Amino acid sequence: MKQARFTDEQVIGILKEHENGLKTADVCRKHGISEATFYKYKAKFGGMEVSDARKLKALEDENARLKKLLAETMLDNAILKDVASKKW
Structure with a gap:
């Protein structure tokens, strides 16, 4: 199985950046992920601490x-x- 690039804590940090007002495209570009990956993370970790x-x-x-x-x-x-x- 492929090793994850980001830990769960890092993914939650990425999602928090988006919640704080950054655009999805900017967050994805900053962290080097696709928008599909971002929305997959959001579906799994959205609203979590x-x-x-x-x-x-x-x-x-x-x-x-x-x-x-x-x-x-x-x-x-x-x-x-x-x-x-x-x-x-």
């Missing part, structure tokens, strides 16, 4: 960890069912 972004990141990490544990448990369960269904 830095602390909210940190909480979101922590929740996403925990969710990924729990999904991995669930997948491993389901695989173990399927293997046990397969072994138990065979006649010896």
